Amino acid sequence: MSILLTGGAGFIGSHTCVELLHAGYDVIVVDNLSNSNPESLNRVMEITGKQLRFYNVDLLDRNGLGSVFAEHAIEAVIHFAGYKSVEESMRNPLGYYHNNITGTLILTDIMQKHKVKKLVFSSSATVYGYPVHVPIKEDESLKATNPYGRTKQMIEDILRDLTVADPSWSISLLRYFNPVGAHPSGRIGEDPKGVPNNIMPFLTQVAVGKLQTLRVFGSDYPTADGTGVRDYIHVVDLARGHLKALERSLQTEGIAAFNLGTGIGYSVLDLVHTFEKMADCNVPYQLVDRRPGDVAVSYADPRKAEQELGWKAEKDLEAMCLDAWRWQSHNPRGYAR
Numbered sequence: 001m002s003i004l005l006t007g008g009a010g011f012i013g014s015h016t017c018v019e020l021l022h023a024g025y026d027v028i029v030v031d032n033l034s035n036s037n038p039e040s041l042n043r044v045m046e047i048t049g050k051q052l053r054f055y056n057v058d059l060l061d062r063n064g065l066g067s068v069f070a071e072h073a074i075e076a077v078i079h080f081a082g083y084k085s086v087e088e089s090m091r092n093p094l095g096y097y098h099n100n101i102t103g104t105l106i107l108t109d110i111m112q113k114h115k116v117k118k119l120v121f122s123s124s125a126t127v128y129g130y131p132v133h134v135p136i137k138e139d140e141s142l143k144a145t146n147p148y149g150r151t152k153q154m155i156e157d158i159l160r161d162l163t164v165a166d167p168s169w170s171i172s173l174l175r176y177f178n179p180v181g182a183h184p185s186g187r188i189g190e191d192p193k194g195v196p197n198n199i200m201p202f203l204t205q206v207a208v209g210k211l212q213t214l215r216v217f218g219s220d221y222p223t224a225d226g227t228g229v230r231d232y233i234h235v236v237d238l239a240r241g242h243l244k245a246l247e248r249s250l251q252t253e254g255i256a257a258f259n260l261g262t263g264i265g266y267s268v269l270d271l272v273h274t275f276e277k278m279a280d281c282n283v284p285y286q287l288v289d290r291r292p293g294d295v296a297v298s299y300a301d302p303r304k305a306e307q308e309l310g311w312k313a314e315k316d317l318e319a320m321c322l323d324a325w326r327w328q329s330h331n332p333r334g335y336a337r
Contacts, residue, residue, distance in 0.1 A: 002026040006031070006080055008030070010035065014188050027052040032058040032059075040188050083095070101158075120249055129142070135263055137301045168253055173258065175260065181321075183323070184326070186327050189334075200271075202214055208328050214286070224267060229298070241313075248308070
């Protein structure tokens with residue numbers, strides 16, 4: 001059974017490739033490599049001992065994407081591809097709306113023409129904006145506060161309208177909280193191009209000497225130590241959540257949203273100090289002003305995913321930090337040779 005992954009060479013996509021190959025699926029990846037490296041896929045094949053197919057195709061390239069569907073009997077799609085930086089989206093909103101939304105429209109249009117109606121969509125907890133209640137349940141109102149989050153929210157709305165028009169679609173909306181960690185082998189991990197936007201790769205690059213100081217945004221939140229509280233989830237747990245969501249989409253019809261998180265909130269300094277312990281090093285950090293749009297506390301209520309998908313996060317914060325450090329320390333320049 002062939003499963004297409006858009007953006008499959010990226011951080012979460014590559015880890016999901018591993019889980020799909022282990023589970024016996026045939027994997028096809030399309031990725032424009034704008035924020036990823038094809039070496040990740042070579043290492044996926046090394047880890048699994050199995051082959052996958054890769055196409056360097058942008059979702060905005062309708063003809064290129066259509067040719068992939070024409071060549072393969074695709075059963076379902078896991079849709080990761082998209083720009084993902086909150087800060088960048090505020091500087092370049094038009095680019096984010098065009099890339100993320102238009103790319104999804106082209107993808108779903110081609111899927112419909114080829115009668116492929118099983119989709120797992122990579123959404124985000126940013127769709128909740130400033131949550132009224134924590135832990136956050138899936139029925140919390142959606143009110144994204146930045147262009148990146150609004151692209152995810154708009155795409156969710158588009159996909160809901162699609163299933164109303166054609167109930168034979170089966171779509172899982174996966175709202176990620178804060179993915180961190182790396183594969184335990186140390187062979188694949190997070191390798192952003194340029195200065196990292198997410199805390200864990202910034203933290204690991206400081207620890208390995210690539211960057212000088214970690215900036216911690218906000219020290220005056222109403223939390224135990226003044227720093228923001230987040231739900232960090234190991235990327236392998238997250239990848240396994242996609243496998244469970246895929247199984248749901250292959251067996252059912254309709255649309256449903258699921259939080260993928262641990263249900264535990266850790267402060268930024270909790271993360272820093274746990275990392276220092278697991279990596280046996282000191283990480284210099286500087287407390288700086290809050291960033292616009294950041295919330296004080298955000299963590300998931302993940303019970304729906306456990307009840308309906310049979311999925312639950314298993315790895316703790318120490319494992320997240322240890323695996324992230326193993327990846328970075330073994331690959332100080334990322335995938336660059």
